[in-house]
Amino acid sequence: MNNEEHKVRQALAEWRLEPEADPGFRSRVWRRIDRAVDSETWLVYVRRNAASVALALGLALVAGGWFGRVYAQQQVKRDRDRLAWDYLASIDARYQADQLMKR
Amino acid sequence: MRNFLLSVVLIVAAGAAAWTYAYRRCCDPDLRAAARAGDAEHWLRREFHLNDAQMAAIEKLQADYAKECSVHCHRIMEAKEALMALESESNIPVARLTTARTEVAQREAECRDAIRGHLRKVAALMPPAEGRRYLAMLLPKVDAFRHEGAPNLRLDP
Numbered sequence: 001m002n003n004e005e006h007k008v009r010q011a012l013a014e015w016r017l018e019p020e021a022d023p024g025f026r027s028r029v030w031r032r033i034d035r036a037v038d039s040e041t042w043l044v045y046v047r048r049n050a051a052s053v054a055l056a057l058g059l060a061l062v063a064g065g066w067f068g069r070v071y072a073q074q075q076v077k078r079d080r081d082r083l084a085w086d087y088l089a090s091i092d093a094r095y096q097a098d099q100l101m102k103r
Numbered sequence: 104m105r106n107f108l109l110s111v112v113l114i115v116a117a118g119a120a121a122w123t124y125a126y127r128r129c130c131d132p133d134l135r136a137a138a139r140a141g142d143a144e145h146w147l148r149r150e151f152h153l154n155d156a157q158m159a160a161i162e163k164l165q166a167d168y169a170k171e172c173s174v175h176c177h178r179i180m181e182a183k184e185a186l187m188a189l190e191s192e193s194n195i196p197v198a199r200l201t202t203a204r205t206e207v208a209q210r211e212a213e214c215r216d217a218i219r220g221h222l223r224k225v226a227a228l229m230p231p232a233e234g235r236r237y238l239a240m241l242l243p244k245v246d247a248f249r250h251e252g253a254p255n256l257r258l259d260p
Binding site for chain 2: 038040042046053056057062063064065066067068069071072073078079080085086087090091093094095096097101
């Protein structure tokens with residue numbers, strides 16, 4: 001080890017870095033993170049949250065399909081029932097008598 | 104936030120599309136139209152898979168029954184009007200009221216029996232399985248008339 005090298009090592013060993021506290025450091029970091037998140041495209045966002053998006057989409061499809069089916073079946077049942085009553089009313093003298101007496 | 108909201112909107116739209124698809128696959132537009140128009144004959148033909156000959160025979164039976172139905176209707180109205188007249192008077196003996204009420208019930212029972220008989224005749228003109236289904240659907244409604252059915256028929260178009 002020559003003399004120059006020794007001086008450098010000594011200088012490095014004695015060197016103490018004492019940065020001043022920066023109160024705005026954290027907020028600046030978060031602002032940069034927020035900016036980065038805001039500027040990402042929707043496709044990147046979806047890829048980053050693929051599991052949640054897939055789960056929500058699956059639930060929406062299943063729930064939408066199920067409710068649509070149930071609603072249609074109930075409507076068919078109601079329509080059929082109503083037509084059956086219409087048909088019966090046309091041959092039911094009790095109903096016709098009630099209607100005539102209401103007039 | 105923008106991406107989150109966009110995702111929510113697209114997921115809701117996908118749910119709505121699934122609802123529409125399932126509804127269209129399971130609904131019955133022809134039945135819907137018949138219900139809106141109150142077209143019971145169309146429903147009868149379609150519901151019980153009747154051909155033209157069967158439908159013509161049923162229509163003839165219905166036309167014949169209509170005369171009997173109007174006689175029943177007239178008799179029921181007479182009995183009800185008599186009962187209402189009695190009920191509007193004061194100091195009427197209970198026995199007279201009871202007789203008048205019995206008369207109404209009796210005439211309604213005659214009407215009910217006539218409807219049942221008519222329904223059985225109509226069912227006999229249908230294919231056997233359809234006839235059984237027809238009776239299974241309509242006979243309980245004849246008995247349930249007072250409790251749930253006909254009076255509010257057309258109030259909800």
